[in-house]
Amino acid sequence: MTSPHPVATGHEALIGSLDLPAKVALLTGASMFTLRPEPSIGLGEMRMSDGPTGVRGLTFTGGRTVALFPNATLLAAAWNPASAYEVGRMLAEEAVAQGIHVVLGPTINLHRSPLGGRLFEAYSEDPLLSGVLAAAYVRGLQDHGVGACLKHLVANESETARHTVDSVVDEATLRELYLLPFEIAVADADAWSIMAAYNKVNGTPATEQHHVINEIVKGEWGYRGLIVSDWWATTSAAPAANGGLDLVMPGPGGPWGRHLVDAVTAGDVDKAVIDDHVRRLLLLAERAGVLGEPRERQAPVPAPDSPMRREQLTRLAAEGMTVLKNERATLPLARGATVALIGRHALETIDMGGGSAQVNPPYQVSVAEGLTALLGDAVAVTDGVEARHRPVPAAAGFAVHPVTGEPGVQVSVHAEDGSVIDERHAASGVAMIGIDDDLPEPPHAVRLRARLPQGGKLQVGGIGAGAWEVRVGQLVERFELTLDSGDVGEAVLRPPGGTTLADAEPGDLLETEVTLAETAGRGRRGLYGLVARPAPENVDAVVARAVSAAQDADVAVVVVGLTEEQETESVDKTTLRLPGAQDALVAAVAAAARRTVVVVNAATPILMPWLDQVDAVLWAGLPGQEGGHAVAATLLGDIEPAGRLVTTFPAADEAGPAWSVTPVEGRLEYTEGAFVGYRGHDRGPAPAFWFGHGLGYSTWEYSDAAILDGQGHRLAVTVTNTGGRTSREVVQVYFRPTDDRRPVRLVGWQAATVEPGESARVEVATDPRLWRYWDETRAAWTPLPSQGRIIFARGLGDVRATLELSGR
Numbered sequence: 001m002t003s004p005h006p007v008a009t010g011h012e013a014l015i016g017s018l019d020l021p022a023k024v025a026l027l028t029g030a031s032m033f034t035l036r037p038e039p040s041i042g043l044g045e046m047r048m049s050d051g052p053t054g055v056r057g058l059t060f061t062g063g064r065t066v067a068l069f070p071n072a073t074l075l076a077a078a079w080n081p082a083s084a085y086e087v088g089r090m091l092a093e094e095a096v097a098q099g100i101h102v103v104l105g106p107t108i109n110l111h112r113s114p115l116g117g118r119l120f121e122a123y124s125e126d127p128l129l130s131g132v133l134a135a136a137y138v139r140g141l142q143d144h145g146v147g148a149c150l151k152h153l154v155a156n157e158s159e160t161a162r163h164t165v166d167s168v169v170d171e172a173t174l175r176e177l178y179l180l181p182f183e184i185a186v187a188d189a190d191a192w193s194i195m196a197a198y199n200k201v202n203g204t205p206a207t208e209q210h211h212v213i214n215e216i217v218k219g220e221w222g223y224r225g226l227i228v229s230d231w232w233a234t235t236s237a238a239p240a241a242n243g244g245l246d247l248v249m250p251g252p253g254g255p256w257g258r259h260l261v262d263a264v265t266a267g268d269v270d271k272a273v274i275d276d277h278v279r280r281l282l283l284l285a286e287r288a289g290v291l292g293e294p295r296e297r298q299a300p301v302p303a304p305d306s307p308m309r310r311e312q313l314t315r316l317a318a319e320g321m322t323v324l325k326n327e328r329a330t331l332p333l334a335r336g337a338t339v340a341l342i343g344r345h346a347l348e349t350i351d352m353g354g355g356s357a358q359v360n361p362p363y364q365v366s367v368a369e370g371l372t373a374l375l376g377d378a379v380a381v382t383d384g385v386e387a388r389h390r391p392v393p394a395a396a397g398f399a400v401h402p403v404t405g406e407p408g409v410q411v412s413v414h415a416e417d418g419s420v421i422d423e424r425h426a427a428s429g430v431a432m433i434g435i436d437d438d439l440p441e442p443p444h445a446v447r448l449r450a451r452l453p454q455g456g457k458l459q460v461g462g463i464g465a466g467a468w469e470v471r472v473g474q475l476v477e478r479f480e481l482t483l484d485s486g487d488v489g490e491a492v493l494r495p496p497g498g499t500t501l502a503d504a505e506p507g508d509l510l511e512t513e514v515t516l517a518e519t520a521g522r523g524r525r526g527l528y529g530l531v532a533r534p535a536p537e538n539v540d541a542v543v544a545r546a547v548s549a550a551q552d553a554d555v556a557v558v559v560v561g562l563t564e565e566q567e568t569e570s571v572d573k574t575t576l577r578l579p580g581a582q583d584a585l586v587a588a589v590a591a592a593a594r595r596t597v598v599v600v601n602a603a604t605p606i607l608m609p610w611l612d613q614v615d616a617v618l619w620a621g622l623p624g625q626e627g628g629h630a631v632a633a634t635l636l637g638d639i640e641p642a643g644r645l646v647t648t649f650p651a652a653d654e655a656g657p658a659w660s661v662t663p664v665e666g667r668l669e670y671t672e673g674a675f676v677g678y679r680g681h682d683r684g685p686a687p688a689f690w691f692g693h694g695l696g697y698s699t700w701e702y703s704d705a706a707i708l709d710g711q712g713h714r715l716a717v718t719v720t721n722t723g724g725r726t727s728r729e730v731v732q733v734y735f736r737p738t739d740d741r742r743p744v745r746l747v748g749w750q751a752a753t754v755e756p757g758e759s760a761r762v763e764v765a766t767d768p769r770l771w772r773y774w775d776e777t778r779a780a781w782t783p784l785p786s787q788g789r790i791i792f793a794r795g796l797g798d799v800r801a802t803l804e805l806s807g808r
């Protein structure tokens with residue numbers, strides 16, 4: 001097969017000067033995040049770094065200190081392309097400062113089932129919102145010389161069996177929904193690269209998708225960029241190279257190299273196919289300034305803890321925060337009122353999801369710190385119930401390096417003969433072993449040691465697969481921790497933990513040794529950590545203490561949420577219920593408090609069985625390093641939480657159009673078709689909160705809805721701010737076709753900031769890509785008949801004006 005859609009880049013002489021092995025060598029990474037340089041053609045080393053919530057750098061954990069941004073759903077909830085652009089620009093600054101050329105983001109898979117563990121990284125359930133925000137983010141990066149990487153192409157909406165699952169999606173749904181954000185970000189922002197996913201799509205691995213990559217992306221869309229595999233996703237040489245994959249990551253090993261050279265020699269892959277892959281790589285290198293004369297890439301980079309970053313990150317987080325309920329004008333909180341701030345998430349606010357999106361921030365502001373900074377003595381903080389099932393690494397204050405006395409853990413890595421092959425200080429209590437490190441010999445065992453500055457009843461133990469021995473004082477405990485799947489991904493992203501209780505004296509030494517377990521085919525490696533924490537308290541006692549705190553204050557603010565156990569790469573949720581006894585805690589506080597506000601510290605839908613009992617609910621996402629300041633600013637109204645939901649919140653488990661994420665015989669059937677999220681809920685059942693819902697801090701009247709063109713593609717409406725403060729309204733326009741085989745859809749939106757008592761005429765230009773459908777019989781896009789209803793709504797649960805379209 002020849003390359004079906006070769007791209008013209010003007011690099012033919014360079015390509016012609018390389019022989020086949022030299023060309024193929026360029027098509028696999030040189031390391032985890034770098035590509036091979038080729039000095040003979042002026043190609044430098046290209047470097048990639050994970051995004052999308054910070055530029056972590058060339059290692060998977062640890063690494064340098066970088067700014068931690070609000071997560072994708074929180075950013076998206078501002079419905080503001082200008083903010084998405086600003087985030088892209090800031091990420092470009094962070095990338096340039098580290099010599100990074102490509103940031104591996106944005107993630108633009110859709111929120112299909114709310115159980116998806118990785119939804120926190122992706123914008124929305126809606127393809128238009130996702131695509132428009134992605135295009136702005138990509139422009140923000142690329143206008144400043146750093147490449148974006150749209151991921152993960154395609155139908156990668158959940159994590160269960162992610163390396164083997166076959167997402168079964170009909171062609172119309174694939175194009176109208178799951179490919180649409182990619183199409184928009186390619187057409188409107190010319191993203192320089194795209195990442196092919198782990199999963200299969202309709203039986204063919206995403207890394208071998210001739211149909212998606214060659215026919216649609218490179219063919220129909222005329223895409224000129226580079227298709228890179230997700231890390232370790234590629235399993236073949238000829239089928240992947242012929243399928244349109246340009247680059248295998250990571251390297252230096254992998255399935256291409258000499259296998260691909262052999263495949264070309266055997267005639268299974270045309271030389272022109274290889275040339276096209278190299279051409280696309282060189283185009284990316286040229287765009288990123290790594291080909292030819294080195295380009296001066298510099299930007300004044302604010303430090304991650306600079307006043308400028310603090311302001312930006314607070315504002316970006318606060319803008320997306322969303323008022324889901326607000327009765328008796330409970331929010332914003334009155335200054336002067338006394339506040340009982342309750343909950344584990346108030347003290348240990350979760351600022352990011354788990355997995356490859358994690359970064360190492362300079363600091364993280366908890367809600368307790370943020371609110372106390374604004375209210376001082378008027379706020380009393382009370383810890384809540386445990387929210388995690390697995391043991392967590394030793395927090396600051398519970399472990400210090402036994403030699404240096406610095407917070408953290410002493411780690412030594414040993415070869416099989418017991419010799420020390422590496423020594424580290426793990427400030428976070430965990431160390432990644434055998435992943436980013438260049439160890440001289442294979443690791444066999446790890447010792448983790450710390451002094452315990454606080455005595456008392458402690459929970460101590462270890463995290464990571466292997467045979468453990470834990471010693472503190474007289475206590476010696478031995479246990480074996482095993483992996484469910486044996487997969488290196490599990491060993492890194494959700495390693496098992498084991499603990500025991502110990503009575504410790506202040507200054508006691510906690511010493512552990514673990515003989516590492518083998519991961520499937522990849523030796524001994526994974527994440528290892530030390531556990532040292534106060535012993536868990538009895539739930540009733542915790543709840544009783546919270547109730548009493550609530551009774552003593554004018555208002556109780558309970559912060560609840562998920563943790564990186566639910567919102568993470570590599571694992572899906574099984575329920576939308578809050579973990580632990582958090583629901584019981586909220587109900588008990590609400591019964592006792594004069595007023596109750598719940599702050600939800602989670603990126604994705606949760607169930608709220610206590611909703612009727614509380615006065616207000618503020619959804620705060622995973623707010624990044626300035627999280628606590630942003631929550632405090634919104635609770636007090638210093639910044640309006642003007643967010644609108646980006647995902648529908650179902651009323652109960654299973655009460656949504658797409659639920660199970662567990663493949664059956666390897667297949668995950670997208671049977672709901674295009675009826676995902678609000679599009680599906682529109683046919684029932686009604687959700688708890690619709691996509692697009694969000695009250696802000698004002699009230700609005702809509703009037704004079706009008707069609708500005710013949711077809712209903714340009715619309716206008718007047719919005720009047722009937723509340724008492726300046727506020728931002730997001731005017732959302734939906735179209736519900738008369739033909740009920742086609743779902744209701746968001747066709748456009750426009751925001752307006754209006755003073756109290758004032759009105760604004762808001763025009764909405766809808767997106768032409770929502771006014772078509774894929775006709776499978778003709779295998780072609782077909783105009784959507786303009787018969788149906790135009791809906792102006794604040795989420796479909798709050799419709800403000802409708803117009804009938806009767807044309808064709």
Ligand code: BGC
Nearest residue numbers: 050051104151230231356569
């Ligand atoms: C993730 C990608 C990420 C890559 C590199 C993979 O596990 O799916 O999103 O960019 O790792 O860390």
